[in-house]
Amino acid sequence: MSSKKITDIKGRMVFDSRGYPTVESEVQVDNNFYGTSISPSGASKGKKEALEKRDNDENIFLGNSINENIFIINNQIKDTLVGVNIEDQVLIDKKLIELDGTNNKSKIGANTTITVSMASLKAAAAVNKTSVWEYLNNSSEKKLPLPEIQIIGGGAHAKGSIPIQDFMIIPNGAPDFNTALHWVFKIYKLAGEKLYSQNKLYGVADEGGYWPHFNDITSVLDFLVKVIEDAGFEPYRQVSLSLDIAANNFKFNKKYKMSNKKNILFSSNDLYDYLLKLIKSYPIISIEDPFAEEDIDYFKKLKESSPSYLQVVGDDLVVTNTKLIKNAYNKNAINTILVKPNQIGTVTETSNALKLSNELNLMSILSARSGESEDNFISDLSVGWKMKQLKVGSFSRSERMSKWNQCLRIGEKFKDKYAMHKIWNF
Numbered sequence: 001m002s003s004k005k006i007t008d009i010k011g012r013m014v015f016d017s018r019g020y021p022t023v024e025s026e027v028q029v030d031n032n033f034y035g036t037s038i039s040p041s042g043a044s045k046g047k048k049e050a051l052e053k054r055d056n057d058e059n060i061f062l063g064n065s066i067n068e069n070i071f072i073i074n075n076q077i078k079d080t081l082v083g084v085n086i087e088d089q090v091l092i093d094k095k096l097i098e099l100d101g102t103n104n105k106s107k108i109g110a111n112t113t114i115t116v117s118m119a120s121l122k123a124a125a126a127v128n129k130t131s132v133w134e135y136l137n138n139s140s141e142k143k144l145p146l147p148e149i150q151i152i153g154g155g156a157h158a159k160g161s162i163p164i165q166d167f168m169i170i171p172n173g174a175p176d177f178n179t180a181l182h183w184v185f186k187i188y189k190l191a192g193e194k195l196y197s198q199n200k201l202y203g204v205a206d207e208g209g210y211w212p213h214f215n216d217i218t219s220v221l222d223f224l225v226k227v228i229e230d231a232g233f234e235p236y237r238q239v240s241l242s243l244d245i246a247a248n249n250f251k252f253n254k255k256y257k258m259s260n261k262k263n264i265l266f267s268s269n270d271l272y273d274y275l276l277k278l279i280k281s282y283p284i285i286s287i288e289d290p291f292a293e294e295d296i297d298y299f300k301k302l303k304e305s306s307p308s309y310l311q312v313v314g315d316d317l318v319v320t321n322t323k324l325i326k327n328a329y330n331k332n333a334i335n336t337i338l339v340k341p342n343q344i345g346t347v348t349e350t351s352n353a354l355k356l357s358n359e360l361n362l363m364s365i366l367s368a369r370s371g372e373s374e375d376n377f378i379s380d381l382s383v384g385w386k387m388k389q390l391k392v393g394s395f396s397r398s399e400r401m402s403k404w405n406q407c408l409r410i411g412e413k414f415k416d417k418y419a420m421h422k423i424w425n426f
């Protein structure tokens with residue numbers, strides 16, 4: 001019988017989808033089974049998210065090298081975890097948390113802990129000769145998440161071309177995952193053709209969505225609704241819009257900077273009026289971080305005056321942190337949380353955030369970061385944890401497609417092939 005003890009841990013530097021160094025960990029069990037995982041990296045961050053540790057030596061990779069993280073994995077983390085039972089994820093994560101000893105992973109870095117934590121879960125699945133999603137989900141309820149897919153990128157992912165960060169679609173009326181991706185394909189391709197023929201295409205942004213020239217937000221929304229309709233879909237009933245405003249990134253000196261070309265500055269109340277008008281005029285069914293995190297009262301105001309179908313999502317506001325989720329819930333600021341494992345730094349803490357959101361009857365969306373890799377762990381996690389929605393960027397670039405592709409592999413194994421969660425019924 002094979003032992004389930006961790007026998008070795010290695011760290012190495014690899015590169016993420018933006019070409020920056022990132023941390024990869026390899027956890028070995030019984031000298032025989034392995035789990036390998038790569039840390040993603042955010043560009044727009046919550047002020048309270050766990051720290052991404054970098055060497056900060058300007059002469060090496062513009063300050064982004066991660067040599068110390070690798071040293072910590074190969075020494076302290078290895079010494080701490082060798083001999084631990086790979087199936088005891090809670091203990092593994094507890095030891096990582098204790099080794100760090102801070103409340104935001106600022107000593108050893110959340111980009112260090114998350115790779116070891118995720119690689120351990122992968123190794124546990126490998127020891128059990130199964131996949132991560134099957135290791136986590138042995139119930140009969142197996143469904144793929146409803147995808148939230150970026151068509152146009154802006155904000156911190158496109159040098160502030162337009163203040164809003166993610167213009168996404170949700171194929172909310174699709175009967176299954178395969179069909180959902182086919183609808184997305186049609187819309188993504190048509191959007192690209194139209195932007196090209198209108199001479200508006202600049203390239204693609206960090207998550208594979210188009211980076212166009214548009215003068216204002218409503219022109220982007222008009223464009224997207226037209227694309228949805230011209231591709232043959234009915235807004236609301238079949239395909240709707242979702243926005244990540246990521247408002248932290250364009251608030252300066254108490255004002256929201258609504259354009260990078262003109263001097264249009266909004267107060268929090270101006271932004272509230274503006275967003276409410278957009279919500280009432282366009283088929284927007286989900287809105288993330290509509291205000292900067294200190295404007296939590298405006299989250300509440302917007303939520304209370306919006307239609308009940310609207311998801312008001314906290315990402316930078318709650319950063320996968322149970323204390324902040326509780327606070328946002330108590331203030332009635334959100335009805336949905338975004339869940340990003342590297343925002344908090346371990347699988348167990350991520351799972352606790354999700355458990356809390358379920359207890360509080362909040363919806364949840366599992367999300368990748370704008371800096372990603374070929375690691376498609378998050379797709380397994382979404383089905384393993386029965387999450388209803390998944391956000392991993394656009395419908396191009398392999399670091400994005402690898403996540404959708406893994407969902408297809410997973411869905412192939414269901415009794416009801418490609419079965420997908422349904423959330424909205426218009």
Ligand code: 2PG
Pocket residue numbers: 041042043044045156166207244246315338367368369370371
């Ligand atoms: C977000 C993510 C993904 P980043 O804000 O939701 O779009 O971006 O990883 O840059 O935080």
Ligand code: MG
Pocket residue numbers: 244246288289315316338
């Ligand atoms: Mg966000």
